[in-house]
Amino acid sequence: MHDDDLDDAPATAAADEAPLSAVAQHGEREVETALRPRTLADFVGQPRVREQLQLVLESARRRGVPPDHVLLSGPPGLGKTSLAMIVASELDRAIRITSGPALEKAGDLAAMLSNLAEGDVLFIDEIHRIARPAEEMLYLAMEDFRVDVVVGKGPGATSIPLEIPPFTLVGATTRSGALTGPLRDRFGFTGQMEFYSSGELEQVLARSAAILDIALDAEGRAEVARRSRGTPRIANRLLRRVRDYAEVRADGRATLPVVRAALEVYDVDELGLDRLDRAVLGALVRSFGGGPVGVSTLAVAVGEEPGTVEEVCEPYLVRAGMLARTPRGRVATGLAWEHLGLGPPAEPGGVDVTSASLFD
Template identity: 35%
Template sequence: MVTLDNFIGNEDLKTLLKIETLAAKTKNRALPHTLLKGPAGCGKTTLAEAIAREFGTKPLALTPNTARKTELLRKFFLDMPDDGYDEEGNIVGRIQPQVVFIDECHQLSLAAQENLGIAMHDWKLPVRVDGRDEFEWVPRFCLIGATTLPGKLSKPFRDRFKIQAQFETYTHEEAVNIVRLHARNEGLQLGDGVADAVAKRSRGVARLIVRFLERLSAAAVVAAKDRPEARGVITQQLTEKVFKDFLKVDDRGLTTTDVKILKQLHKLEDAVGLDTLATVVNEDKSTVEQEVEPYLVQEGLIARTKRGRLITDEGRRYLFSEGYIQKAPVSGRGGRVIGAAKNE
């Protein structure tokens, strides 16, 4: 179980949240609304769960689609515990502030952002009753929004979040610690080098670490066969085999999808648009833009330009080292690189 104490990474944010949590409990109020920004799979949802545990609750999930519908949003707040309030919503006793979590909150409609913004600030929700526009009080809550695209939020709504934090991918050391923590929580025994092998393929993304360990755990059960005591043991040999033969993730963290993109860019030798890349790898554009492309850019394998995406010298060196092109890349004038593609 992840708590603020054992959550890995974002140390400054954790310290701030611990201070704010203690203050909220002492003053009998909700934690300030918090906006978590950053790449997918980097622990934003896990942190929201850890924050809720500090208040003895679980986060209440609110989807952008539910928030868009006034009646559903009203019911969402009516279902919250209202102990400690009088009939007008004033605090008269000990309250149980709820933690509301909205993933991909940039998908909220402008109307939903406006209504939630009022509730976040005034603890009142605009509703329509018997043909009249009225306000109903809502219990105190902390809204935690997670987003990969904070720029799509309206400024008034974004300003309602008093705590805002930028998440980044984890360092290798942090990723190793996450592997070990998750393995311990799942009762898995990791052989020498396994944590490092998983971490270096994870791209620094916690969600991938969890996914990899799930596959390795299943493979360990099969490999153990009639040895129940070994079903939770993951060896280095098993790890390498699973990554190579089943997950098809190399030791740099690149997948078959990544390689397809690099080979296509190498073949065309010109800037390529996002729509074309998505078609080549048979993925939707948002997946390529938010989950695939950032790592290739981070690793220096491709570059974004105004005209589109280009493969870099480093990208071609990777293709050559893995045998995907037959000639070593040579930098030409303007950084253009020449290399013959391997026939398939």
């Protein structure tokens, strides 16, 4: 099954209920807003993207013009929205925020563009999902800072050019391959977001704990970082769950034993796998002998949608070296058998991967 063929809604709905999903959950945006850095100097991680973006913004400031349009791509939860807000803050300009699915008609985009002031930042999240009529209008707006508004219908329709002030578009996408070539080519700068190291996540957690007034010691911070899948959003979510546990069942201090006990309650194991991850691996190993098996069959075995297994579970399991995607189907690696406390079969169907996890 190709990623583009998946229906986003079921996967997203299921992801909202998963503690280790990188997709923002319901009601989480408000908390994230309080934790977002305000400047590039405060932004932790992504050193290459930060350096490149700093040069783009500083050069534009010195020339007194809006910077080139910016495209940020990468998995969810890595800070694309935060960087978009930082761009506006660094330029001391207002930011207008929308998303690709919200721009269904060209008129929706025209209304938003007409309300921009000179130098404003327009942020479009999930820009790969923008409707084609709006995307075609965006081409002209990005290049010539004008849009053509069609008035009337049929033979009597008239196209009226509407000048818009120079602005900077910041687009974010989790699927850069889904962007059309003409749209991608109109961005002057593209930043590819990478997963965070444990050390970088510890810095994120130290800052978040200070803002939220959570007593998290260094050992506890390292433990949360190690189980956060290289994603700041997940690290901050686990931090809040650790806080809940510490306040109710401990003395309010999140020490290493308290962190471990809290994450055990929330089904997050020592490698950062949750209940659904272990269910997928367990079904693959115990029910299908390690594979190969198709994702639809595997999803039925764990009682989930195929899109949830493919988009929520598999990316991390593949990165952690526990699952391999092959032309014949999904295959459990040696690490998966080892993590489940089982020995691989005499003739395993999987790939024998015995190296450590990426985040050890």
